[in-house]
Amino acid sequence: MGVRQEQKEQRRQEILYAALNLFVTKGYSATKISDIAESVSMSVGLLFHYFESKEKLYEELVRMGLEGTNFPGAQKCEGAIECFTQFTEQLFFFMKKQPYIAKMFVLMANAQRSAGTPVHIREIALKVNTIEQFVPIIEAGQKEGTIRQGDPLSLSNAFWCSIQGIAEQYAVHPEMGLPKAEWIVDIVRG
Amino acid sequence: MGVRQEQKEQRRQEILYAALNLFVTKGYSATKISDIAESVSMSVGLLFHYFESKEKLYEELVRMGLEGTNFPGAQKCEGAIECFTQFTEQLFFFMKKQPYIAKMFVLMANAQRSAGTPVHIREIALKVNTIEQFVPIIEAGQKEGTIRQGDPLSLSNAFWCSIQGIAEQYAVHPEMGLPKAEWIVDIVRG
DNA sequence: AAAAATATTGAATGTAAATTCAATGAACAA
């Protein structure tokens, strides 16, 4: 691949990153193509040289979000609590390292929830189904006695909503920092 | 006040409620005046007879949200934990009773956070400063030994973000229900 | 260096949505 292609790919990434920022801070609808263009110092016309439409840009971001869902952690953990702790610590760790992660979280949540999301994009976003992934772990932990009693799906939901709320805040106001993973894990601890 | 006025006020409320729903599910920007009009079965033109602009409608909702911040609970509680528990239980209780409460939460959070919010509206929204309200309670609880150690502001933030995340989910997907207040209070429990 | 390909721009163009308005209908007061 020639240097020209690399340059172009590089530029695409810059645009995607700028768009992610804007979509998360202003919302998809409120973000103008001209905002994105300005934010990467290029003319509006040129932006259409890189992406055929605002929606395609959005779609590509959501696809990226879907692929980036392979979180480490959550693999070789002894008990359920360790599993939650590892997951949360790793997530917070990555969020601090790479600010786009928290933003991606928000983007995906919006894409899933917002009634304004084009259907085919929503479908892509809905492939990430984190809430249900935690259910079996919770059930195991409840047998062990390390996770509190209660409906596993509801517990998973509570935990996940909290993570979402934190990510949402951090994406927009990183200066407030992130809580200790332990605090959040205590939502499910028995 | 004549019956005419009451009718008009009634209609305004309907519009406000419909707009709240749409702003929360689709976002302010993505919501068309025609969406709101349709949702209350009135012509677009007539809607402007009730509200001079989409933005004024938004502003009025944010004002309502600001006034509705006088939560009961959080008053006569013995210790810090009881204070958090009462607050959370009451909040969840009201959310179940009156669905607009969770939605109002989301609206206010968006108004505060979104870079697209008109400044004068953001200023109104920012008058609600819940995070800091919990700080003294946390400090007291830490002396009592009932609240876990750690930066009070950060703890308050963690608690509040979780509440936000839960409200956000509940506003859009109430069928999932709300968690037990205790689970969330355990974020700060010592 | 000439030609080809690609990058970039700024100015159209088209469209969808907000806002205005003139006209009509319904309730109300005299």
Added chain:
DNA sequence: TTGTTCATTGAATTTACATTCAATATTTTT
């Protein structure tokens, strides 16, 4: 009943964007 006021509509008007395009510069290839 008749004039007045308010409710309501649908059709302009205006505005704000997304998207397209023709023209120009820059880089690459031959």
